[in-house]
């Protein structure tokens with residue numbers, strides 16, 4: 001699907017007061033605060049990894065019969081009231097927490113809980129299950145939450161450099177031994193050794209591989225992950241790391257404007273081709289400026305480039321399979 | 334540009350995209366680098382053990398098994414030969430690879446047209462011929478170049494070199510309008526897991542667990558020298574001797590995958606640029622935390638005679654444990 005069509009459909013269907021847009025984040029600012037609602041079902045199941053291994057996950061899912069890792073993107077604007085209903089379909093206890101914003105506390109197996117909070121501070125947040133930390137979060141109970149500045153459609157915080165489109169990039173790393181221990185109700189007792197690496201829940205599939213170009217499995221084809229734009233389409237990247245590994249996020253084609261680091265607005269905006277991403281819930285915001293690639297000769301305005309983690313172990317799956325890890329593509333259209 | 338499929342066994346390699354077409358828009362270059370491939374570069378460590386490295390050799394471009402060509406034998410160094418040119422010059426990097434294998438050159442931080450970016454899955458992995466990467470650096474600064482085929486392995490094996498872009502004023506000025514310097518040091522810090530160094534260039538690409546998710550380094554190098562003991566002490570241009578009143582520019586490249594922390598042994602430096610881009614305001618530091626492939630340009634103006642030990646800790650990406658440390662020194666007279 002062409003990005004332009006997708007953007008149009010997304011804006012028409014999801015602008016305003018509905019939480020949980022799909023694709024890149026669709027957002028239209030409102031003059032008045034709203035109450036916005038979302039229901040998550042805590043479910044579990046298996047997700048097949050690029051080497052064919054089925055790994056156990058839990059997720060904040062859209063229905064009792066589905067499994068979503070990460071959970072749906074949530075977007076609100078400052079002043080909104082957010083009402084989240086959590087239906088725990090498992091028999092283990094879980095929670096819904098956004099650091100500094102809301103904590104549901106324990107939601108026992110089979111229980112349903114509705115929490116309500118005010119979206120007060122513009123920024124990028126991880127929502128996650130804080131119980132049995134970090135295990136429930138690692139096994140898939142996490143997702144991205146964004147608060148837009150009041151009345152603004154193009155800033156990450158009031159007065160920030162502006163953008164014209166925005167994406168979440170949720171990076172994750174997976175140790176199947178730990179996932180299996182958690183499935184069996186045990187506390188992992190092996191040293192953490194990640195074997196799979198995902199972006200917005202998907203590993204990449206290089207051209208020619210089974211599943212390549214299928215947005216359901218290929219992070220390079222996933223409209224939530226791959227960047228599509230024309231020169232001038234400045235793109236906000238809301239980068240979150242629910243995993244354990246420290247990462248280095250690297251873009252080709254353009255440097256990124258590094259705006260925030262772990263929720264703090266940086267003193268100066270630096271232009272970086274690699275940005276350090278802390279493990280254990282590190283985050284940053286950056287703008288991919290979609291300027292003509294500066295070092296091309298003759299000059300160009302179109303092309304395709306990768307985004308990948310330069311912590312290159314994260315580009316593998318199951319100990320090999322380079323390019324089946326956490327990477328996507330960036331299209332200058 | 335999908336590379337036209339490319340899955341399936343190519344001499345034991347999968348998901349590679351062999352090619353060496355004519356470069357679009359080729360013009361006469363101001364500066365040309367001819368690179369071949371050398372897969373047999375012995376690196377002797379302080380403990381007397383030798384680890385095999387791979388690299389680019391100076392003076393490739395001759396096919397047919399000539400020494401220093403693309404035949405995988407001879408002429409290479411670790412790190413690979415430095416590239417140094419001036420901002421605005423048109424550069425050709427001619428990479429010659431024979432029919433037995435595939436490699437690319439990605440000029441990291443340089444942002445050319447995609448056909449000159451050296452990313453296999455977007456364009457091609459150079460095989461059985463010579464490909465010319467054409468680019469024109471727009472901004473003076475510190476970059477590096479590395480292979481982008483089965484990158485997790487090839488870059489770890491040592492297939493990288495420094496890439497320095499001088500401003501039109503030439504060496505001695507970091508960037509136009511930026512600081513001048515009298516002495517230059519190169520701190521390219523990397524970790525080596527010697528258990529990876531017997532793998533073939535195709536390792537893991539067709540699947541199977543070859544351990545590329547798990548980098549357990551046993552050697553720690555700075556600019557091609559074992560940095561764990563005294564080998565990089567008093568060894569220019571890693572170490573530097575500076576008179577009081579002179580300015581030292583240290584070009585620090587985090588060439589490994591695990592994060593690093595570099596400490597200046599009591600000196601305070603000023604970061605003027607990172608990732609080949611000037612900072613809006615220089616920042617005074619006594620240490621820097623860096624992620625994979627980040628670069629920092631630091632100016633020291635020492636005022637007190639003495640020896641200062643520059644130590645870089647290589648830190649495990651999950652545990653945060655210090656895995657090893659490289660050392661060099663600055664002598665102030």
Ligand SMILES: [Cu+2]
Pocket residue numbers: 435436437480481482487492
């Ligand atoms: Cu290579």
Ligand SMILES: [Cu+2]
Pocket residue numbers: 310439441479626
């Ligand atoms: Cu790189």
